[in-house]
Amino acid sequence: MDLNSRIYIAGHTGLVGSAIRKTLESKGYNNLIFRSMEELDLTDQKAVNDFFHKEKPEYVFLAAALVGGIVANNTYRADFIYQNIMIQSNVIFACWKYKVKKLLFLGSTCIYPKNAPQPLKEEYLLTSSLEYTNEPYAIAKIAGLKMCEAFNTQYKTNFIAVMPTNLYGPGDNFNLEKSHVLPALLRKIILGKYLEEENWDAILNDLRKYPVNNTGNNYKKEQIPELLEKYGIKKVRSDYRNRKLHIPDEMKFEDIVNVAVWGTGKPLREFMYSPDMAAACVFVMENVNVEDIINLSHHKKRHDNHPPHFINIGTQEEISIKELAHKIRKIVDFKGDLVFDHSKPDGTMRKTTDITLLEQLGFKHRFNLDDGLQDMYDNYLKKPEH
Numbered sequence: 001m002d003l004n005s006r007i008y009i010a011g012h013t014g015l016v017g018s019a020i021r022k023t024l025e026s027k028g029y030n031n032l033i034f035r036s037m038e039e040l041d042l043t044d045q046k047a048v049n050d051f052f053h054k055e056k057p058e059y060v061f062l063a064a065a066l067v068g069g070i071v072a073n074n075t076y077r078a079d080f081i082y083q084n085i086m087i088q089s090n091v092i093f094a095c096w097k098y099k100v101k102k103l104l105f106l107g108s109t110c111i112y113p114k115n116a117p118q119p120l121k122e123e124y125l126l127t128s129s130l131e132y133t134n135e136p137y138a139i140a141k142i143a144g145l146k147m148c149e150a151f152n153t154q155y156k157t158n159f160i161a162v163m164p165t166n167l168y169g170p171g172d173n174f175n176l177e178k179s180h181v182l183p184a185l186l187r188k189i190i191l192g193k194y195l196e197e198e199n200w201d202a203i204l205n206d207l208r209k210y211p212v213n214n215t216g217n218n219y220k221k222e223q224i225p226e227l228l229e230k231y232g233i234k235k236v237r238s239d240y241r242n243r244k245l246h247i248p249d250e251m252k253f254e255d256i257v258n259v260a261v262w263g264t265g266k267p268l269r270e271f272m273y274s275p276d277m278a279a280a281c282v283f284v285m286e287n288v289n290v291e292d293i294i295n296l297s298h299h300k301k302r303h304d305n306h307p308p309h310f311i312n313i314g315t316q317e318e319i320s321i322k323e324l325a326h327k328i329r330k331i332v333d334f335k336g337d338l339v340f341d342h343s344k345p346d347g348t349m350r351k352t353t354d355i356t357l358l359e360q361l362g363f364k365h366r367f368n369l370d371d372g373l374q375d376m377y378d379n380y381l382k383k384p385e386h
Contacts, residue, residue: 232260265322
């Protein structure tokens with residue numbers, strides 16, 4: 001790519017796409033192409049075809065997708081498989097039809113089998129069954145990377161698929177029903193902090209910034225406790241005697257805020273700050289071709305004896321959900337209790353990416369989790385109301 005190349009970012013307003021956009025702009029790329037969801041429905045094949053015919057992008061970042069955490073994936077299973085397959089099929093086909101020089105398709109490490117060895121290597125794809133809770137999304141992403149591979153094989157295209165680990169950062173989704181684990185935990189603990197301070201104005205401001213069921217502007221103070229309790233944030237009477245403290249009988253109880261965390265807290269996860277991920281994507285687009293990945297992968301052939309056409313993007317650093325929750329608790333200065341709800345699913349118990357190929361290609365991430373979390377917290381507090 002050169003600075004004047006026509007570059008289309010599909011999904012430029014999301015967590016991934018916005019980070020890629022900022023990275024490209026910071027490097028001086030000045031011919032970027034965007035379309036909002038209202039302007040271009042990527043599930044509509046004719047609309048996508050007309051767009052490519054008119055704009056003729058030379059390079060494409062395919063970051064548009066329907067995404068979410070365990071709750072969303074398991075609740076909207078049909079939406080996740082249908083919309084993602086339609087989006088990626090239309091865009092990948094148009095990239096071939098209109099001779100795009102290079103495509104970068106963004107998938108997810110959820111493509112790997114539930115019980116795959118750790119860390120996850122590219123050759124583990126399709127070696128056993130997937131995690132059920134996110135199976136529709138994973139199947140869609142597998143279809144996308146396989147579509148890239150098929151076009152490369154049949155038509156000698158330069159379509160690269162990358163599989164990022166769990167991402168977080170500016171522009172993340174803080175919807176309490178549809179967000180991923182890290183932004184969901186951050187918001188719930190922030191709301192828990194406000195509740196223990198009885199800072200009703202702060203809670204109402206939060207609901208205005210990130211509405212719940214699109215009714216954030218209509219809530220009254222007396223409705224807030226019931227709303228928060230729905231999402232596992234509530235004030236309870238805590239017995240000091242359980243803490244083995246010797247105090248007078250009349251002081252044996254206090255009000256304390258509990259924040260519920262799904263599952264046991266034992267699963268291990270890897271998190272990557274979105275600006276790091278975007279830097280990796282732009283690095284791959286600027287410096288890597290499909291042949292480079294194939295050549296590096298020949299000594300790591302898959303179970304079907306073919307080298308992968310995709311690479312992992314991550315940090316290969318892991319942390320338990322419990323440790324993550326307590327790390328956020330410390331940053332927010334929340335003094336209440338974290339309560340792990342064992343009745344809720346844990347998902348895959350461990351999911352850490354092997355990034356050997358990415359590092360061999362020449363990329364290394366910069367941000368550690370502590371710095372990324374602090375920056376995300378600071379940005380969350382700064383977000384203006386709608």
